[in-house]
Amino acid sequence: MVYANVEDNPFTPSFGEVPLVMAGRGQLLSEFDRAFSSQARRPSLTSLISGARGTGKTALLTLVEERAQERGWIAVDLVSLPGMLEDALEQTRSRAAHLLKGADDVRLTSLGVGPLSVGVSHSNQGRGNWRTQLTGLLDELAKHGVGLLITVDEITPGLDELIQLVSTYQLFVREGRKVALLMAGLPHSTSMLLRDQSVSFLRRAQQVRLGRIPDFEIEKALRDTFAHSCKSVSEEILAEAVQVIEGLPFMMQLVGFRMWEEGTGGGLIDDDTAREGIRLAKEEMKSRVLLASYQDLSPMDRRFLYAMTEDPVDSSVPDVARRMGKSNSYATQYKNRLLEQGVIGLCGNGRVRFELPVMREFLAETDEGQGWSQS
Ligand SMILES: Nc1ncnc2c1ncn2[C@@H]1O[C@H](COP(=O)(O)OP(=O)(O)O)[C@@H](O)[C@H]1O
Ligand SMILES: [Mg+2]
Numbered sequence: 424m425v426y427a428n429v430e431d432n433p434f435t436p437s438f439g440e441v442p443l444v445m446a447g448r449g450q451l452l453s454e455f456d457r458a459f460s461s462q463a464r465r466p467s468l469t470s471l472i473s474g475a476r477g478t479g480k481t482a483l484l485t486l487v488e489e490r491a492q493e494r495g496w497i498a499v500d501l502v503s504l505p506g507m508l509e510d511a512l513e514q515t516r517s518r519a520a521h522l523l524k525g526a527d528d529v530r531l532t533s534l535g536v537g538p539l540s541v542g543v544s545h546s547n548q549g550r551g552n553w554r555t556q557l558t559g560l561l562d563e564l565a566k567h568g569v570g571l572l573i574t575v576d577e578i579t580p581g582l583d584e585l586i587q588l589v590s591t592y593q594l595f596v597r598e599g600r601k602v603a604l605l606m607a608g609l610p611h612s613t614s615m616l617l618r619d620q621s622v623s624f625l626r627r628a629q630q631v632r633l634g635r636i637p638d639f640e641i642e643k644a645l646r647d648t649f650a651h652s653c654k655s656v657s658e659e660i661l662a663e664a665v666q667v668i669e670g671l672p673f674m675m676q677l678v679g680f681r682m683w684e685e686g687t688g689g690g691l692i693d694d695d696t697a698r699e700g701i702r703l704a705k706e707e708m709k710s711r712v713l714l715a716s717y718q719d720l721s722p723m724d725r726r727f728l729y730a731m732t733e734d735p736v737d738s739s740v741p742d743v744a745r746r747m748g749k750s751n752s753y754a755t756q757y758k759n760r761l762l763e764q765g766v767i768g769l770c771g772n773g774r775v776r777f778e779l780p781v782m783r784e785f786l787a788e789t790d791e792g793q794g795w796s797q798s
Pocket of ligand 2: 438439480481482576
């Protein structure tokens, strides 16, 4: 892990960056560590990670990849786009180059004096299809006892190449090869992929739903991140920040970042200044995340959310249905849609709550929200 200079803001309110302190993922990371160290095959080597935007999917993939590499695996990271299969080959060849030297598929193209004049080309390019080529590379890695981890971020379930990758991977597993596949995506993308008959074996994969991180973990991570810098906040502010963050990693970074920026000089940031930081973070959450999520929703999805705002904490579907003037089964369809979009989450007894922080405040400020509260 890279430690920030104490003079720098230690928070990372952007997408895809591994945070300085990872909140609430200790157990998950230890399980992955065990899987990548173990001789026997463990189920988590095939995992499907789902979560809303900002729950830390990309950061988790990156970190697991780093840790697998520390344990001797070769890792390739793909984004689910056309050309991903070719990319998998290219990346494997380049990251495993030190192991493939002298192997059949690499030959010297020119010899001269000194290492710089030795050209190397891959003679197997264009020989055999994608699967044969990858099989050849896996054979080489196996000679060194090295495994291949493939990560796919932002999965798009309709992509043929993704289905082809998953099906081929299944064959590799069946052949007893040392391979791992971690995929991440939004909840509706992962559930669509799981419904695809041609990759039904994925239903037995480890499914990780990145939901809300418990408050005590967020509090600890905030405190620990501040500890890597020259500034701090009071315990009272820490508690207020945790209330606003509501367990979302991206929001933790945003709130921490804004509080830190507001403070001038080093040492303790005074409470009013820190509160201004929290306020700015909430506004940024609305404009950077909530507005986009809201614009993706249908009018009936939104009605469901407005109906939820009448409850102080969580809501039951029959109550929501009544407020919408619809049947329970009608409202349930919308509940399921919103769950798959990661906008709401389940909290036991079939009750639902907002999954994204500041959502309630955001809804109250929209025109429709003001209309809803008057009706
Ligand atoms: N467990 C975590 N604890 C604290 N911050 C995190 C955690 N996971 C991710 N982050 C931070 O949250 C932000 C969003 O993470 P990212 O991985 O891009 O989310 P996603 O891919 O799910 O949209 C990044 O700034 C990242 O540094
Ligand atoms: Mg991401």
